[in-house]
Amino acid sequence: MTVTTAPTKTPPADPAALHEAVIAWFEEHARDLPWRRPEAGAWGVMVSEFMLQQTPVNRVLPVYAQWLERWPTPAALALEAPGEAVRAWGRLGYPRRALRLHAAAVAIHERHGGQVPRRHEHLLALPGIGEYTAAAVASFAYGQRHPVLDTNVRRVFARAVTGTQYPPSATTAAERRTARELLPQDEARAAHWAAATMELGALVCKSATPVCAACPIAASCAWRLAGSPAHTGPPRRTQTYAGTDRQVRGRLLAALRDSPTPLPQSTLDKTWHDPVQRARALDTLVADGLVEPLTNGVYRLPQTREPGTTEAPPQ
DNA sequence: AATCCGTGGTC
DNA sequence: TGACCAAGGAT
Incomplete structure (x- = not known):
């Protein structure tokens, strides 16, 4: 037999049925945020x-x-x-x-x-x-009609539509197409669908511990129907934090946040042991506009407008 | 496109 | 206990 078309994935369940199931679930379980x-x-x-x-x-x-x-x-x-x-x-x-x-x-x-x-x-x-x-x-x-692709929605689509445990590391054109094609035509319904799919990903279709027993679309979920196969391919890299510049920046900024007055270099020096890394972190904070250097090695949170914004000082 | 950018809770 | 994870954006 000849395959004339090239369906790459399991045909998605009737979109209208998906919309109805997820939105009905949302109306019942949405958090009051x-x-x-x-x-x-x-x-x-x-x-x-x-x-x-x-x-x-x-x-x-x-x-x-x-x-x-x-x-x-x-x-x-x-x-x-x-x-x-x-x-x-x-x-x-x-x-x-x-x-x-x-x-x-x-x-x-x-x-x-x-x-x-x-x-x-x-x-x-x-x-x-x-x-x-x-x-x-x-x-x-x-209340407008836009595909809303956050990490929750991407994970829901990866499982329910594509049949994989996790979405790709970076958003792909295929994901955007899926989101666009699944978006309800009606504007108000599209907005509800966006919120509902996000909430489903946050509360039920969770990354590490999905609660499929509570899922309104489990019966048509491509990943479940495939036997919930584990992720294949390169391991998803988790970012380290301890010892990085990010941690040092965090220390420095916390000290400045907690002080009502500008801080001298000597105080900032106590936040991290390595002077090279400390200086680098402070430099990048200044470059980012998160810290403002004053004269005599004194620092504070930025009081001046960011570059590029117009200044209209009252005189 | 890969890397950088904070923080704290969870299992 | 340490890896994983949380409604991304900028470069």
């Missing part, structure tokens, strides 16, 4: 998305609440010194995100009349917003 409440607004959604980049929900919750209370609008944050954003970021990790969120607030203040832009293209142009975050804000804050 503050950024999902109507009063969060687009700014609340955007702040949450920045904080949730590579940081678990439970650690974001308290910082998110303090942040929105202090800076309820983009303009409020834009008028602050960037160092205050870095300080308020606390121990969420990857503090460059705080700087980027501040810079995004400045851009929104200057270019968008203080309103978080609706258009995906404009969102994508903001600092700290990439393909995922632009789609997430457009979808969750404004």
